[in-house]
Structures are given as structure tokens and as C-alpha cells.
Amino acid sequence: MSPLPSLHRRLIAAALAGALASVPVPAALRAQPAMRAAAVATTAVRGDAAPMADVLAALPFGVGERLEYDAKVGPFRAGRGHMEVVAVEDVRGRQALHLAMHVSGSALGWKVRYQLDSWVEPRSFSSLRHTQDNLEGRTVRARAFEIFPDRGVFASGDDPESPTVANPLDDGSFLYFVRTVPLVVGQTYTFDRYFRPDRNPVRVTVARRERVKVPAGEFDAIVLQPVIKTKGLLSESARTEIWLSDDSRRMLLKMESHLKFGTLSLHLRSLQGTKP
Incomplete structure (x- = not known):
């Protein structure tokens, strides 16, 4: 794997510094100097001062990237899916990356649909908005969230505002966030x-x-095993594995989730707009 350009590395470190500074780091990870530097770096180019174009350029993905997948349930081809960096869009007066993951299909009479859309502020890589439109069999889960990192709250529909965390992320944006993190085999983050x-x-x-x-x-x-206490593709019970390309792009090549109706898997079919 070819090393990232120096400026590229510094911009990623700076843009993620605030996000990673509050993350508990395992002892084994603390022993890795390069990883420690990426987690705490605040010098050279600061994420809050760098031009937005530079922040976006430092990410391993960019607007126009579209990864298309064949979806299978067990050995049977069941449908299609895609992941896409749609555009930079305005969310409450702030520039946000619109990230999308859509999967749909059916097999053995069981229909599934997972539509996750996320709007992420690129400097801190924090979620500003998230929508879900999921179907498993006859169960539909559709939710829309407005997330306010500056005020530390999120809201859904007419529900009262609830507290959120520093630099919040949602289900869909985690799949992109993990592409920006240096990864060491054998470590748990x-x-x-x-x-x-x-x-x-x-x-x-x-x-x-x-x-x-x-x-x-x-x-x-490089194979990851993520666990989020949520429902769907990344839930604890799904025992999901994700294959990312072992290069600077960290593209999602394959994913397997063990759901109640069987194993749903995605296999990269085509790619366009990826960075070199």
C-alpha cells in the first residue's frame, strides 16, 4: 500500500483530531506511535482553519464516488445495493456531505430494504441529519433525525429533543468514518x-x-467486525463482517450480516468516481 502524501495525512489527522481526542484508546493502540499521532495531532494544518476544499480532498472518498453491489441471501442473488457520496449540500446553513447506502431485494418470499442517508459536517466528521427507511419482511422502520452537535442534542419528529454525544455519528456515516481511521490488524477500536x-x-x-x-x-x-447496539445490518445480533480494500481508498468490497431470515451479503460489482 502506497503511503498517503504528507499533506493528505496531516489534513486527515487535523480534521479528525477533535473527533478522536475523546475516544478511549486501547493500551495496545497507545503503543503504536503512528496511530497515537493520528489520534491527537492538532498541528500543521488545523481542520477548523483549513479550506473546505482541502478538508474534502484529504478524505479517502469524494463527491461522485459510487460503489454498486450485488446483494445475496445465502447463495441466492436477491437484489442490488449501492453506496454513494451524493453531493455537498446545505444543512441548516452548514456544508455537509450527503452519504447514502441503499440495499433492496427479495429471496424465498422475504423482502428487504435498507436505505440509510446521512449528512455529515466534514471538518469534525459529525452527523447533522440522518434518515432510515428499512423493511424486513413486513416490518417497516422509517425514522428521520436532526442532529445538533453544537447544542449536544438530536430530535426525531415531534419527540422532545434528547442529549447526544460529542462529534455524533449515525449508522450510515460510521461506514464512511471507519474508512478514515488508521487500522491495525488484531486491534479493537x-x-x-x-x-x-x-x-x-x-x-x-x-x-x-x-x-x-x-x-x-x-x-x-482488511476485514472488520463492527458492533453497534442498533437494529439492521450493523446490529450486535447480525455478527457483521466488512471487507475494506487494503489501500488508501478503503472501499467497501464485501459485507456479510447474519439476519433472522438468513445471511445477507453485498459484493462489489462496479465502482466509479473513486480516488486514485
């Missing part, structure tokens, strides 16, 4: 950043490296 505080911590275990073959080609991959 703990993040108290899920926007609903009672569902923290989020844990991501870096299980192994392996070569993986998907319709889009054959790639070196």
Missing part, C-alpha cells in the same frame, strides 16, 4: 460516538487481512 448515547460504545475489531474476489475484481482486503 472503541468509539463513544453513536448519536444515541445509550447505544455506545461502538466497537470495531480489525480481524485479519485476506485476498477477496468480488464481481468487480480481486483485491487485498
Whole structure:
């Protein structure tokens, strides 16, 4: 894997410094100097001072990236899915990256749909808005959240505002956030950043490296095991594994989630707009 340019590394570190500073770091991780530097760096280029174009350029993904997937339930092809960096959009007067993950299909009479849309402020990589439109069989879960990191609250519909955490993230934005974090095989990373505080911590275990073959080609991959106390693809009960490309792009190549109706898997079919 080729090293990231120096400015690229500093911008990522700066943009994530505030986000990672409050994250409990495992003892084994603290022993890694490069990881410690990425977690606490605040010098060189500060995320809150850098031009937005530089902050966006430092991320491993950019507007226009679209990853398309074949969806399977067990061995049966069941549908399609995609992950997309849609655009930079205005959310309450702030620039936000619109990130989307949509999966739909059916197999053996069971229909599924997962539509996660997230709007993330790129400097702190914090969620500002999140919507879910999920279907499993006959169960529909549709929610919309407005998240206010500056005030430390979130709201859904007519429900009263509830407290959130510093630098909050939602289900969909976590899949992009983890692409920005340096990852060491054998380590478990703990993040108290899920926007609903009672569902923290989020844990991501870096299980192994392996070569993986998907319709889009054959790639070196790093395999993650994320756990979020939520429902759906990333829930604790789903025992999800995620294969990310073992390069600077950290593209999602494959995902397997063990759901109550069977194992739902995504396999990268095509990619466009990815960074070099």
C-alpha cells in the first residue's frame, strides 16, 4: 500500500483530531506511535482553519464516488445495493456531505430494504441529519433525525429533543468514518460516538487481512467486525463482517450480516468516481 502524501495525512489527522481526542484508546493502540499521532495531532494544518476544499480532498472518498453491489441471501442473488457520496449540500446553513447506502431485494418470499442517508459536517466528521427507511419482511422502520452537535442534542419528529454525544455519528456515516481511521490488524477500536448515547460504545475489531474476489475484481482486503447496539445490518445480533480494500481508498468490497431470515451479503460489482 502506497503511503498517503504528507499533506493528505496531516489534513486527515487535523480534521479528525477533535473527533478522536475523546475516544478511549486501547493500551495496545497507545503503543503504536503512528496511530497515537493520528489520534491527537492538532498541528500543521488545523481542520477548523483549513479550506473546505482541502478538508474534502484529504478524505479517502469524494463527491461522485459510487460503489454498486450485488446483494445475496445465502447463495441466492436477491437484489442490488449501492453506496454513494451524493453531493455537498446545505444543512441548516452548514456544508455537509450527503452519504447514502441503499440495499433492496427479495429471496424465498422475504423482502428487504435498507436505505440509510446521512449528512455529515466534514471538518469534525459529525452527523447533522440522518434518515432510515428499512423493511424486513413486513416490518417497516422509517425514522428521520436532526442532529445538533453544537447544542449536544438530536430530535426525531415531534419527540422532545434528547442529549447526544460529542462529534455524533449515525449508522450510515460510521461506514464512511471507519474508512478514515488508521487500522491495525488484531486491534479493537472503541468509539463513544453513536448519536444515541445509550447505544455506545461502538466497537470495531480489525480481524485479519485476506485476498477477496468480488464481481468487480480481486483485491487485498482488511476485514472488520463492527458492533453497534442498533437494529439492521450493523446490529450486535447480525455478527457483521466488512471487507475494506487494503489501500488508501478503503472501499467497501464485501459485507456479510447474519439476519433472522438468513445471511445477507453485498459484493462489489462496479465502482466509479473513486480516488486514485
